[in-house]
Every structure is written in C-alpha cells, then in structure tokens.
Amino acid sequence: MGRLDGKIAIVTGGGGGIGSAVARRFVAEGAKVAIADLFEDSARAAADPLGDAALAVQFDAADPASIEAMVAATVAHFGRLDILHNNAAMTDPAKHPLDSTAVDIPIEIWDEIIDINLRGYLLGCKYAIPHMIAGGGGSIVNTASNSGTAGDLARIAYGTSKGGIITLSKYIATQYGKQNIRCNSVAPGVVLTDALDATAPGLKEIIQRHILTPEFGTPDDIAALVAFLASDESRYITGENISISGGGLSHQPHYADLLDLMGEHLS
Ligand SMILES: NC(=O)c1ccc[n+]([C@@H]2O[C@H](COP(=O)([O-])OP(=O)(O)OC[C@H]3O[C@@H](n4cnc5c(N)ncnc54)[C@H](O)[C@@H]3O)[C@@H](O)[C@H]2O)c1
Numbered sequence: 001m002g003r004l005d006g007k008i009a010i011v012t013g014g015g016g017g018i019g020s021a022v023a024r025r026f027v028a029e030g031a032k033v034a035i036a037d038l039f040e041d042s043a044r045a046a047a048d049p050l051g052d053a054a055l056a057v058q059f060d061a062a063d064p065a066s067i068e069a070m071v072a073a074t075v076a077h078f079g080r081l082d083i084l085h086n087n088a089a090m091t092d093p094a095k096h097p098l099d100s101t102a103v104d105i106p107i108e109i110w111d112e113i114i115d116i117n118l119r120g121y122l123l124g125c126k127y128a129i130p131h132m133i134a135g136g137g138g139s140i141v142n143t144a145s146n147s148g149t150a151g152d153l154a155r156i157a158y159g160t161s162k163g164g165i166i167t168l169s170k171y172i173a174t175q176y177g178k179q180n181i182r183c184n185s186v187a188p189g190v191v192l193t194d195a196l197d198a199t200a201p202g203l204k205e206i207i208q209r210h211i212l213t214p215e216f217g218t219p220d221d222i223a224a225l226v227a228f229l230a231s232d233e234s235r236y237i238t239g240e241n242i243s244i245s246g247g248g249l250s251h252q253p254h255y256a257d258l259l260d261l262m263g264e265h266l267s
Contacts, residue, residue, distance in 0.1 A: 001030070002028065002029040002030025002031075003029045003030065003227065003228075003231035003232070003233060004026055004029035004030045004031035004083070004227065004230060004231055005029075005030035005031075006030065006031075007026075007030070007031040007032075007082040007083055007230070008031065008032050008033075008034075008074070008075075008078040008079070008080050008081050008082050008083070009023075009026050009031045009032070009033045009034070009081075009082065009083035009084070009085065009230065010033070010034045010036055010070070010071065010074050010081065010083070010084050010085065010124070010128065011023045011026065011033055011034070011035055011036065011085045011087060012036045012037070012059075012061060012070075012084075012085065012086050012087050012088040012120075012124060013036075013037060013061075013087040013088030013089060013143075014033070014034075014035030014036055014037050014043060014046055014047075014087070015035065015037035015038075015039055015041075015042025015043045015045065015046050016037070016042070016087075016088075016091070016193070017191070017193030017194060017219045018087060018143065018188070018191060018193065018219045018222050018223070019035070019037070019046070019085070019087045019088070020035070020042075020046040020219070021218075021219035021220050021222065021223040022085055022087065022219075022222070022223045022226045022227070023035050023046055023047075023050065023054060024046075024050065024223070025220070025223035025224065025226070025227045026083070026085075026227060026230065027050045027053045027054060029227055029231070031053075031082075031083065031230075032052075032053045032054070032055075032078050033050070033053065033054050033055070034054075034055045034056075034057050034070070034073070034074035034077070034078070035047045035054055035055065035056050035057065036057040036058075036059050036070050036074075036088075037056075037057075037058065037059070037088070038058070038059070038060055038061070038088070039058075040056065040058040043056035043057060043058060044056040055073075055074065055077050055078070057070050057073050057074065061088045061115075061116045061117075061120030061123075061124075062112065062115045062116045062120065064119075064123050067120060067123040067124055067127060068123070068127045071124070071127040071128050071131065072127075075131050080131065080134075080135045081128055081131040081132055081135065081138065082132065082135060082137075082138045082139070083138060083139050083140075083141075083230045084124055084125065084128040084132075084138070084139075084140045084141075085140075085141045085142075085143070085226055085230065086120070086121040086124045086125070086140065086141075086142045086143065086165075087142075087143040088116065088117075088120060089116065089117050089143070089158075089161075090112060090113050090116040090117060090158075095109060095112070096155075099113060099154065099155045099156065099157045099158055100154050100155075100156065101153075101154065101156060102156055105156060105157060109157060110156075110157045113157035113158055113161055114157060114160070114161050114164075117158065117161035117162070117164075117165070118161040118164040118165060118168070121142050121165055121168060122168060125140060125168075125172050125183070128140070129172075129176055129181060132181055133176070133179045133180075133181065136180060137179065137180025137181055137182075138180070138181050138182075139181075139182045139183075139184075139229060139230045139231075139234075140169070140172060140181065140182070140183040140184075141183075141184055141185070141186060141226050141229045141230055142165050142168065142169050142183070142184070142185040142186075143165070143185070143186055143188070143222075143226075144162045144163075144165040144166045144169075144185040144186065144187040144241060145158075145159075145162040145187055145188060145189075146187050146188070146189045146243055146245050146248060146249055147159040147162050148160075148161070148162025148163035148164070148165060148166050148187060149162075149163065149166070149187060149241075149243070149249065150249065162187070165185055166185050166187070166241045169183045169184055169185040169239065169241065170183075170239045170241075173238040173239030174239060177238055177239075182229075182234070182235070182237070182238035183238060183239065184229050184234075184237060184238060184239065184240045184241070184242065185240075185241045185242070186222065186225055186226060186229070186241075186242050186244055187241055187242065187243045187244065187245070188217065188222055188244050188245060189207070189211065189217070189243070189244070189245025189246060189248040189249075190203065190204065190207045190211075190216055190217075190245070190248075191216065191217050191218065191219060191221070191222060192204075192216050192217070192218050192219075193219060204216070207248070209256040209259070210248055210255065210256050211245065211246035211247060211248045212246055212247030212248075212250065212251060213246035213247065215246075216246065217244060217245070217246060221244065222244060225242065225244050229242075
C-alpha cells in the first residue's frame with residue numbers, strides 16, 4: 001500500500017530534473033499524476049515510462065488561461081484533484097545573466113520571472129483549490145528555494161519570487177486550512193540537475209564549502225520530502241517552509257572560513 005494510493009496529482013515543471021523525480025515518486029507511492037510543462041517533449045519523456053498512471057500536459061505558467069486549462073484537463077482525465085506540486089520556474093539559461101541587480105535588471109526580465117515563478121503558483125492554487133475542496137481537501141507543495149530566504153549578489157527577481165512563494169504558501173494555508181487544504185513550501189539549496197550545470201557553472205564548487213553534508217542532494221531527495229508533504233502522514237504540517245539543503249543555512253556565516261583555518265582539527 002502506497003502513501004498516495006488513489007490520489008490525483010499535478011506536477012508543474014514535471015519535465016525537469018526535480019519535477020520528473022517527484023512525478024516518479026508520486027506514482028511509486030500509488031498516485032496518478034499530470035506532468036505539466038512548457039515543453040511537451042519533456043513532459044512526454046517523463047510521462048511515457050509511467051504508463052497509464054501519468055498524463056503529459058503542455059502549458060505555460062506565464063499564461064493564466066493556459067494554467068486554468070491545464071488544471072481542467074487533469075480533472076477531466078482523472079476525475080478529481082488531491083495534490084498540486086507547483087514547481088515550474090523560468091530556467092532559460094540565456095536569460096539568467098540578465099536577472100542581476102536592482103539597478104541593472106531589465107524590467108521585462110523581472111516581470112517575466114515574477115509572472116512564471118510567483119503569479120503562476122498563485123494561479124495554480126486559484127484553479128486547483130475549488131476541485132480539492134469539492135473532493136474533501138488536498139495538499140499543495142510549492143517549490144521555493146533558499147534563495148528566497150536571504151540576499152545574494154545576483155538573481156534579484158528569482159530570489160524575490162521564491163521569497164514570495166514562501167509567503168504565498170502561508171496565505172493559502174491560512175485561508176483554506178479549515179476546508180482541509182494544506183499548503184507548504186520546500187526550499188532546496190543546490191541540487192544536482194542538468195539545469196544547474198547549464199545555468200551556473202562553477203557554483204557547485206563554491207557551495208560545497210558551505211553545506212554540512214558530505215554530498216549534494218539530488219532530485220530524488222527533494223521528491224522524498226515533497227511526497228511526505230503531499231501525503232496524509234504530514235496532516236498536521238501546514239504553512240511551513242522546509243529547507244532541504246544539506247544544512248546550508250543552519251550554521252554560522254563564518255563556518256567555511258573556520259574550516260579553512262582549523263580544518264585539520266575538525267576531520
Ligand atoms: N536545481 C536546484 O539546485 C534548485 C535549487 C533551488 C530551487 N530549485 C527550484 O526547483 C524547481 C525545479 O527546478 P529544476 O532544478 O528541476 O530545473 P529544471 O529546469 O530541470 O525544471 C524546471 C522545469 O520548468 C519548466 N518550465 C520553465 N518555464 C516554464 C513555463 N513558463 N511554464 C511551464 N513550465 C516551465 C521547464 O521546461 C523545466 O522542465 C524550480 O522551481 C527551481 O527554482 C532548484
């Protein structure tokens with residue numbers, strides 16, 4: 001018996017590294033899942049190995065009508081909706097360098113990132129929640145990021161969108177808790193995906209000095225947490241943001257410098 005037996009789920013950005021791992025985990029736990037992505041090919045590549053348990057849906061998180069249609073297509077196909085994993089993010093490597101500082105960022109890049117990453121999550125909730133309430137409740141898990149909880153030298157729009165997701169999740173939890181809707185966010189630190197190497201070469205080596213675990217996390221590590229939050233095992237957890245980052249934000253800021261200074265005494 002799986003923890004998600006009989007549940008119907010949507011995973012946005014389901015063609016990507018973390019989303020496809022979550023979709024696989026949901027199905028392994030007994031759910032059926034709509035794998036929704038901007039790119040139909042990657043949604044199909046993630047859905048095809050899962051057979052009848054998965055449905056590939058093309059949608060654009062920047063387009064409200066497309067989000068509404070994606071939710072409707074899922075409910076039309078599977079008959080109900082219990083779980084929403086908002087996970088898509090603007091991950092175009094050509095645009096990443098433009099998401100820079102307050103003074104330098106082109107305003108259209110700010111708007112695009114906020115529209116996809118933050119407004120898109122609100123709209124997923126807006127269209128999913130009525131179906132969840134009709135079915136007796138549901139669980140929403142939003143992918144934020146550690147970038148949403150502290151400042152950084154670049155990526156002001158991305159970080160602000162992720163901070164907004166953490167707050168959005170608390171509002172959804174507050175406004176629909178009594179109707180048995182739970183909503184939490186997960187905040188990954190660096191996770192090993194193809195996208196990471198494409199968008200931030202060299203970042204891994206820097207971050208390695210600041211995590212507490214020997215290894216980086218993988219998409220399967222994120223999927224394990226998302227599956228727990230989607231399941232009834234977490235029924236008393238709502239409105240929380242859970243960092244999953246090898247303790248990257250759990251130590252004093254001087255940790256890596258002290259390791260360099262005293263490394264031989266700490267091994
Ligand atoms: N990989 C990391 O280290 C890391 C760290 C913190 C947070 N995250 C977050 O995890 C989530 C998944 O990221 P990932 O690492 O799997 O990246 P990824 O690029 O593999 O996946 C993102 C997916 O979103 C899709 N997407 C992009 N724009 C879209 C749009 N307009 N409409 C619909 N789908 C769209 C992409 O096609 C892709 O499949 C993102 O929200 C990201 O911000 C990742």
